[in-house]
Amino acid sequence: MLSHARQTLLQAVDGLSRDELDHLHDATSNTIGALLGHAAAVEHWYQILTFEERKPSASDEAEWSAALNLGEEGRRQIRGRELQSYVDELALAREITLANLAKRDDAWLERPLAAAPEMNAHWAWFHVAEDEISHRGQIRWLRTRLHRNRDVP
Amino acid sequence: MLSHARQTLLQAVDGLSRDELDHLHDATSNTIGALLGHAAAVEHWYQILTFEERKPSASDEAEWSAALNLGEEGRRQIRGRELQSYVDELALAREITLANLAKRDDAWLERPLAAAPEMNAHWAWFHVAEDEISHRGQIRWLRTRLHRNRDVP
Numbered sequence: 297m298l299s300h301a302r303q304t305l306l307q308a309v310d311g312l313s314r315d316e317l318d319h320l321h322d323a324t325s326n327t328i329g330a331l332l333g334h335a336a337a338v339e340h341w342y343q344i345l346t347f348e349e350r351k352p353s354a355s356d357e358a359e360w361s362a363a364l365n366l367g368e369e370g371r372r373q374i375r376g377r378e379l380q381s382y383v384d385e386l387a388l389a390r391e392i393t394l395a396n397l398a399k400r401d402d403a404w405l406e407r408p409l410a411a412a413p414e415m416n417a418h419w420a421w422f423h424v425a426e427d428e429i430s431h432r433g434q435i436r437w438l439r440t441r442l443h444r445n446r447d448v449p
Numbered sequence: 450m451l452s453h454a455r456q457t458l459l460q461a462v463d464g465l466s467r468d469e470l471d472h473l474h475d476a477t478s479n480t481i482g483a484l485l486g487h488a489a490a491v492e493h494w495y496q497i498l499t500f501e502e503r504k505p506s507a508s509d510e511a512e513w514s515a516a517l518n519l520g521e522e523g524r525r526q527i528r529g530r531e532l533q534s535y536v537d538e539l540a541l542a543r544e545i546t547l548a549n550l551a552k553r554d555d556a557w558l559e560r561p562l563a564a565a566p567e568m569n570a571h572w573a574w575f576h577v578a579e580d581e582i583s584h585r586g587q588i589r590w591l592r593t594r595l596h597r598n599r600d601v602p
Contacts, residue, residue, distance in 0.1 A: 297575055297579075300575075300579070301579070322594070324593070325590075422450055422453075426450075426453075426454070426582050429579050429582045429583050429586070430582050430583065430585055430586030430589075431586055432583055432586070433582070433583030433584055433585070433586035433587045434586045434587060434589075434590050436583075436587075437478075437587050437590065440477070441475070
């Protein structure tokens, strides 16, 4: 499910230019680039919770805050990057996730998280896929409207 | 996962009026109402494929076409309904899904579908959740913009 979600996310952004990734549909929209950065940040966040078995630290929060929270901070900080930069960041995050999942068993998957006992790793990784799929829906919507009402063809 | 997706879908539309459900963000948008109708139609479609073990018929296609394909046909046909009408349709569909899943086992879940051997029921039902989550992402985006640039408060 994680792989399918990622594959369809990458298909949804395939071929986008830096300008397209930075395009703001309206004043409170997230750019497609910021939504890609968000997907990588969410994956890192849940790696910390599930594999490192700890709550993210203040320095983790500082590092990922713009991509996690999006909005004004995301619009200001996440821009000017080529597609490949987001794709590489996502690929690196996913490599770490798959390597860590491969080392663990189903009992681990179902056990409550030490750092967040209200969920288990199974739910956490479902939620990573779910969040990515939800934003992919937004990305598809935004992409079909990239060049409306603009002079660029 | 199906239940979580549905719960968050219903939260995303809670309290919307008929006018809000019928609101078109732009000329090629789907209304939130049409996206709710789509979720019910997708569920029915996969019930036919997985529980009835047959390809949907021409009359199934005729019945669900507007909600499945959305776009122009969806904009024309799916409107004027109160939220409760969509919620009831979704609840009825889900009741049928859960009753049917409860009657089957994991071997059934993993077996290729007779009517669509390129997938199994596990993938089919993941896809139902996935499609719903993707449109929920769009619904959340559309909802935050319902009353912008309009006179209605």
